[in-house]
Amino acid sequence: MSRAIEGPARAGRLAQFASRLASPVALLVIWQIASMTGLLSPRILAGPGDIVATASRLIASGELINGLIVSFLRVLAGFSIALVAGIVLALISGLSRFGEAVIDPPVQMLKAMPFLGLLPLFILWFGIGEMPKIGLVAFGAIFPIYLTLYGGIRGIDRKLIEAGQTMDLGTTSIIRHIIIPGALPSLLVGVRYGLSVAWLSLVVGEQINASSGIGYTISYARDFMQTDVIVVCLLVYAILGLLTDGLVRMIEAYALRWRPEVFG
């Protein structure tokens, strides 16, 4: 009985999936044909077949994995700094009027700055080692984290805080049991957005004077016009971005399991 109901529904979903897959596959085929017939020069863009071959070569030589680890560690370091600093700043300005007056205006002003344009300054301050890259990642990611958590704290339902007061909860308990969990959904949105900014900052930061990491591989490939290597590296960036986003989604699904839309 249940299979009879499920069967057509599953077939329908499959058909929908296949129809969505059709045009990307067609594009790939056109791309491959254009490369094979010489219509698309490998100096402009390598063909899909070459890209796959290059990817397996780079994986086999260990070059890609090493670069991936180096780049991932840079994002991890920069994003961790952003997470801690963003949460601390948002808690201070979200929980006290005084903190808000001190912290919020400068943060809002800095936010208006195109932060990728700070790279020359970062290089002057920190040299060309790891610091400017990690610093740029941290600087870019801190704003979404700060802004969403701060907004989340300010948006907490006053009525829940009042209920806590009538239950004789002290300030610490109210922050711990009501304000932090209440602001968590907003914070997680900020974390996801911050992560995408972090990867973007890394891509830019690694183009400058890197001696390791995926960005270094890209610069090296650019000098030798290896478009296949460049595309492979870009795909790796995309996959890393998707993976970290998926990780946060998993955390979200667990931490926000009390929300009906998450479990139903």
Added chain:
Amino acid sequence: MIPLVDIRQLTRSFGGAAVLDGIDLTTAPGEFVALLGRSGSGKTTLLRILAGLDTAPAEKLQLTTRRSVVFQEPRLLPWKSVIDNVALGLRHPDARTLATQALDEVGLSHRLDAWPLTLSGGEAQRSALARALVREPELLLLDEPFASLDALTRLRMHELVLALWRKHRPAVLLVTHDVWEAVALADRILVLDQGHFIREINVDIDRPRRRDDRRTGRIEAALLEDLGVLPTQD
């Protein structure tokens, strides 16, 4: 006997307009008082002062600190299970056992681990009632707790509240605009209008009270008249 609530000449104004204008109120232990009034009559303001959520000048303001509140909305924390909501803030080594008992008393022992957003309106309000009673209050403040429930659920909640009141004997102060609710439940009914008590009625009728009883009918009619619903008939 020391009254749980002893208030003289309580005045509260917002922006120059007095919402409560010289209120006197005393409540004895175990007494069930209903506070009736139209919207804007100041009844919620009075309850907030009694709950410690608002302050106001008074000649005398003596209040028990063992009080708990059920609001019109359940105000459960959606990220905590029902039992954790009830046990939250209990300073007792067996907080979860107490919470389980309290939820059992309101008929929710099968919903202990449910998320609040999955509860029905009646279930959520019963959880809020359990959360208030588990603190063993001397004074239970009810701020229109049944107003957003459907009529049948509301009648069942009336029975539940009476049963729990008989068992635990807190003094109850029920704020409502439902005249029958006040007549069905309370020992004493106070009518608040424009910041003053304009009527006080002692209801000496055995519970359960029937709506077709002539005595409840008379009280209901008088109260409706106070609230400006029925025209004066003379």
